[in-house]
Structures are given as C-alpha cells and as structure tokens.
Amino acid sequence: EPEVTQTPSHQVTQMGQEVILRCVPISNHLYFYWYRQILGQKVEFLVSFYNNEISEKSEIFDDQFSVERPDGSNFTLKIRSTKLEDSAMYFCASSGQGGTQYFGPGTRLTVL
C-alpha cells in the first residue's frame, strides 16, 4: 500500500539554525500539506501546496517557514531560524482529488 514517508525521523538542532524536513508524498497525489503537533497537543495545520504554489497557510506559517517541491517526488519544509517553540512533531500529508489526507510518520524536531 502506498504511503507517505518522511526523513529524518528525529532532528536535533540548535536555536537559530536552519532545518529542512523532507517528505515523499504518495506518488499520484497532487495536494501536499504540513502539520505540526506539539507534544501532548492537537495536530495543527501549517500549509497546503498545490500546483507548485501555496494554496493555504495558517498564522503559524510565518516568514521563517517555507515549502518547496524541488523535484517530482520530494516536498520539503524549511525553517530558517529555529526557535525553542518550534520543537514539535512535523507531519507531512498528501491527498488526491478525493481530498482524503494521508499522513506520514512524522519528524520529531528538537530545538536546543
């Protein structure tokens, strides 16, 4: 069964450093998303991406965040200058035309 994959599974970084989280969505999906989940809290929407551009973003997704689909398979989330409060689980998701979103296993980001 096709699935969304994410790398790395755990990323540790120093405050102020840039991080790039990577995702490989399901191959025939056209819509891509990033969500985050702070430990013990609910899953929060960050951004959606379709046709090589951002279609929606939340208030969390400020100028420190960016997304890119650098090739036909990867979808990345970049955080330019990480803060302590960026520590969270980051989930990539993808969907086809039907809209059902399938989530990857997540990347745990720890900012020290």
Place this chain on the structure above:
Amino acid sequence: QQQVKQSPQSLIVQKGGISIINCAYENTAFDYFPWYQQFPGKGPALLIAIRPDVSEKKEGRFTISFNKSAKQFSLHIMDSQPGDSATYFCAAKAGAGSYQLTFGKGTKLSVIP
C-alpha cells in the same frame, strides 16, 4: 469559529464495551469530518469519515453519527479491543476549495482486558 471541540480527553473502556467520543463544531462551512487514529510515535491514520449529508456511517466496528442541526458528531467503537488503545482525533475540513483540516484536541482511549 474554526475550533473543533472534542471530549472526553481520556477514556477507559473494558474489553468488549462501547467507546464513544464526541465532537462539536461551530463553522457551518465544514463539509467533511474525518476521524484519525494515532498510536504513539506514529502519524495520524484515517479511520473513517463522513460528509454532512449523511447521518450515520458504519465501517466494521466503527460508526460515525452526525447531527447537522446540533453541529455535533461522534465516533462509536463497538466491541472495543485492547488493540484499539490509541489517541483518536476528530477533524473537520472547511469547504469551498479549502483542504485545511482542523483537529480536535484528541481522546486517549485505553481498552483494558
């Protein structure tokens, strides 16, 4: 208005019992209501979903009941099993071209033998 309120926060059910988790929303533009199951260290996995033109949907032991006038929906897990122990999130998708999911805060279900 974008919130989805979920209760209870945690739930303990005996094996074989019925688990019931409730969600309520305010935004009438929501047009799709999925439930996700999450095991520790894993991503949310779609369990079952419903659209507001249907009052109930059943898939195996899992049933969603939807009350459009009350703006409430619930997940029922029949014959609950220890393997069902997980965190369950209700969610809602805003309509009109939006694909953003708004999640509830989650319910940690423990099914005891």
